[in-house]
Amino acid sequence: MSRRLRIHSPAIHYFDMVRRCQSIREAARRLNVASSAVNRQILKLEAEIGSPLFERLPAGLRLTAAGEVFARHVLVVLQDAARASSELDALQGLRTGHVEIATVSGVTVDLLPSVLENMTARYPHITVGVTSLGSQAIPEAVTSGQADIGIAFALRRTADLQQLGVGHFRLxxxxxxxxxxxxxxxxxxxxxxxxxxxxxxxxxxxxxxxxxxxxxxxxxxxxxxxxxxxxxxxxxxxxxxxxxxxxxxxxxxxxxxxxxxxxxxxxxxxVLSDLGVYVRSSRYLPVAVDAFVRALCEEITRREQYERAETECS
Incomplete structure (x- = not known):
């Protein structure tokens, strides 16, 4: 079984879930704890930081400026903990973990299923979540931590995203x-x-x-x-x-x-469209995420080479 490291304060995990859900009640439901426990941890964090982390609005909670700063720190902490967990598993010969992918819908028809089929055969204990988004929404999903990997066409390069592989396909x-x-x-x-x-x-x-x-x-x-x-x-x-x-x-x-x-x-x-594989810049990739990135890049390269060869033969 893959270990879930709990080496950080519960407040870190509670804060991150509230950020994702924008609701203490919904965060508590997903964490399977009482709402009062979640609220208490948030109040404790705010007291230690000396500033509100969330604005309490009628429609839900929204991060304050201080909350945005703290959220970036929490994202790094939790993703690094996930990496350490997967590396500890790898030392024991295990291949476990979870990978979240945000992708354009065209990739879900044939390319991604081919990768998932091969990865499932090689690493049956790795679980995967896939969300289909437009290309313009994928950078936010990756940089915010909602997705480990982004797959998109023609993304504008930013300092927050690292492109680990790319294929050039004719429009x-x-x-x-x-x-x-x-x-x-x-x-x-x-x-x-x-x-x-x-x-x-x-x-x-x-x-x-x-x-x-x-x-x-x-x-x-x-x-x-x-x-x-x-x-x-x-x-x-x-x-x-x-x-x-x-x-x-x-x-x-x-x-x-x-x-x-x-x-x-x-x-x-x-007219070329670049299909790229992206992760958050400066992130250390957990073993499971790294394995998926490599498999995706290999499949994209294979398809690019096939298209080029077919074009030269026609």
Whole structure:
């Protein structure tokens, strides 16, 4: 069994749970302790620090400026304790632990299941949590400690995030097999704009990747559909409702069966989308998290190489 180190004051754990839940009552329920016990520990911390850590609002609790500072310290302490716990387990030959992943939804279709299948076979005692988010929400999930690993396309680099692996995939138009453009090897966005378009909303990285070419193209019509769901865009493209845009990641099965065709964009060269694996900067990774990061990076690299080889052969 994986050990759960309790070498720090319960107040640290109580504070972190209240921060996550924004409610003492809900934190107490998840911790399986009395609300009064949680409140007492929070009051004790506030007395020691000499400043309120939470604002008591009608809608719940919100961190004060002092609370934000203390929360960053608590995050480092708890993540380091998790790392120490996993390293102690590793010394005993164990491969246990828990990994939280925040990922864009396209990765959950085929890439991530392949990694999870292999990791489960190798480390059956590691548990995993997966949350699907838009690319723009993933940095906050990682830096706040809600997720150990972030997987996202085209993230803007910041000092708080460390990129441990990346694959470069061509952005392309996806069309049904009977679409007039389906027989082409590549296509320009301006050519696509002569047909019905399905475009991504601003919370998806695809929107920002297409913005430059969209600005240069005088589209004669408004997009038939705008959506923040890449799954919906792919489904509508498959039904012949228009041309959608994404990488090959997430539509592997449709490409294999021929129900969708992926046409790389060739506007002033290739339009590339970077799929990266991210962790919080300066964090020491627990054994389980490190193993998952390595497996994810290997799978992304494998798929990038496969796409490159397929492009060279076509």
């Amino acid at each position: 392309g138009a996806i069309v049904s097999a009977d679409h007039p453009l389906a027989g082409r090897r590549e296509v320009s966005f301006s050519t696509c704009a002569e047909h019905r378009l399905i475009l991504a909303k601003s919370d998806l990285s695809i929107h920002h990747l297409l913005a430059p070419v969209l600005a240069r193209t005088r589209s004669p019509q408004k997009a038939a559909l705008e959506t923040s769901s890449v799954e919906l865009a792919a489904q509508m493209a498959k039904r012949g409702a228009g041309i959608a845009f994404q990488t090959r990641i997430g539509i592997e099965a449709e490409l294999s069966t021929g129900t969708l065709v992926h046409l790389p964009l060739n506007d002033n060269g290739q």
